[in-house]
Amino acid sequence: MLTLLLIIAAPAQENGNNLLQSLASCRAIADNNERLACYDRVSKAVEEARQRKDIVVLDREQVQKTKRSLFGFSLPSIKLFGDGKDDDSLKQLVGTMRASAAQPGGLIRFTLDDGGVWETTEQSMNRLREGDVVTIKPGSLGSYIATAPGRRAVRVRRLR
Structure with a gap:
């Protein structure tokens, strides 16, 4: 259809x-x-x-x-892509890690295969490796939680 x-x-x-x-x-x-x-x-x-x-x-x-x-950006509440009644809302983002870099304060910045750039907001998981599958879900109060196999969940924010 x-x-x-x-x-x-x-x-x-x-x-x-x-x-x-x-x-x-x-x-x-x-x-x-x-x-x-x-x-x-x-x-x-x-x-x-x-x-x-x-x-x-x-x-x-x-x-x-x-x-x-x-996904992960704060956007105004507008119905830019329809009213959502017939659409499955995006409840999580699953991507393959393409690159990661250590940041000051023990934070990690990483890029997924879709080009999205994310950064941990707390000292976190072991450094991600290229090819790791990362799942990002909405958390409380507008935050996002990233998980990867064998790593603990960590709060993240979308940079680009």
Whole structure:
């Protein structure tokens, strides 16, 4: 099943919601020629809005990839990627460790295979090795907890 999300940033005179409503209203036209003309007119306006980047179309896979890349960042509470009713929320991030470096104070900074850079916020686990599978889950009060096989859990924060 194909799921699409439209992100609309159109000017008021050509609001993306109005374009979609116009497209939907074409179905109610009884005359075939008028209905086809309506679809042609509105679909052209939708395509022009897409080319101007007034609307953006994302499929479910792109939405999930974007949510994964934003996991761990504090973002405003907006429904940028839909209302979440039909979407599985990202409850944890699992990635393969690509690099790690010791930081002052016994902290560790590490990079996962998705490019995300994380840092421990407390003296922590033994140094991670390249190829270790790291699982990061939300903790209490906006914190995040990282675990790796054979290592104790530690609080982390997302840097980039």
